[in-house]
Amino acid sequence: NAGIEIATGKYIMFIDSDDLMELTACEKLVTEIHEKNAQMVIGNFIYVNDDGTPWKQEVFPKEKYKNFKLSIKDYRDSFYVMNSAVWNKIYRLDFIRENNMKFIVGIPGEDAPFTTLYFIKSKDVFYINDIVYKYRQRGDTTAISNNCDLKYFKGISVAYKHIYNNYNYLRVRNISKRKNAICRAECSTPERTKSGKEFLSHKRLCQVIVCPGI
Numbered sequence: 001n002a003g004i005e006i007a008t009g010k011y012i013m014f015i016d017s018d019d020l021m022e023l024t025a026c027e028k029l030v031t032e033i034h035e036k037n038a039q040m041v042i043g044n045f046i047y048v049n050d051d052g053t054p055w056k057q058e059v060f061p062k063e064k065y066k067n068f069k070l071s072i073k074d075y076r077d078s079f080y081v082m083n084s085a086v087w088n089k090i091y092r093l094d095f096i097r098e099n100n101m102k103f104i105v106g107i108p109g110e111d112a113p114f115t116t117l118y119f120i121k122s123k124d125v126f127y128i129n130d131i132v133y134k135y136r137q138r139g140d141t142t143a144i145s146n147n148c149d150l151k152y153f154k155g156i157s158v159a160y161k162h163i164y165n166n167y168n169y170l171r172v173r174n175i176s177k178r179k180n181a182i183c184r185a186e187c188s189t190p191e192r193t194k195s196g197k198e199f200l201s202h203k204r205l206c207q208v209i210v211c212p213g214i
Contacts, residue, residue, distance in 0.1 A: 001102050004093070012093045014086045014111075018136050020052065025132035029090040032128055039095050039122035042070075042081055043132030045088045050139050062129045070125040081127045082119055086111035088133040091118065104162060107155035113162035 004012065011030060015021060025043065033041040044065075046058045060081055070078035099121055103110045119125060 001105070004096055004102070007093055010093060011090050012096070013090050015133075016087055016136075018138070019087065020048065020134035020136070022130075022132050022134070024130075028128060028130050029132060032126060033090050033092070036124060036126050038124040038126050039092050040089055040118060040125045042083075042089050042125070042127045044127075044129045045085075045133035045135055046131050047137050048134045049137060052134070052136075054134065058131050060129060065127070065129055067126070067128050070119075070127060072120065082115070082125070084109070084112035084115055085135075086115055087135075089115070095122070104158070107158045109155070 003014070011033060013026070013029070029041050029043055032038070044058050044060050044062070047055045049055075065077065065081060068077070070082060072078070096118070099117075101114060101117060103114050
């Protein structure tokens with residue numbers, strides 16, 4: 001949150017202090033988000049051992065996942081490569097500020113609510129299969145995700161609740177759009193005014209949204 005407040009560039013990226021980035025990561029991500037005029041671009045990543053030695057296979061196999069535009073309706077590929085991590089992506093700083101997006105302080109997995117909300121509100125999100133990030137797999141228990149005590153589970157449950165609310169917001173928004181379209185069609189039908197029963201039925205349908213005809 002502090003970085004978002006003081007950042008001055010057009011784009012912003014995040015990195016964990018114990019991880020590594022490919023030397024060309026910024027160049028590739030900035031080029032893609034600029035050329036596509038996107039809200040977010042996601043890059044491939046690979047796990048590395050504590051000493052920095054990379055694993056044999058990247059997380060998203062290049063032969064299977066090519067460069068593509070994500071869709072909120074694609075639950076197989078888009079949601080898989082989107083994942084919940086904040087660090088293998090590049091974001092528009094103005095988009096974050098316009099939507100007043102912030103990380104939830106004091107919980108594990110704080111990046112998941114942020115990235116899911118960002119994805120839901122975005123129109124143009126792209127994936128590139130170039131490896132841009134090296135996620136370190138630590139052999140000790142210093143990582144937060146390795147400390148699975150009661151405090152951790154209470155915190156992660158808060159993160160999951162926010163993720164649920166994010167997708168519930170998307171569901172309600174889509175329902176409202178469909179009902180609004182129906183209302184506009186009904187309101188433009190002259191025959192509707194001839195039937196009091198038809199009008200009452202239409203009014204009940206419009207109770208949950210702002211309809212120009214009621």
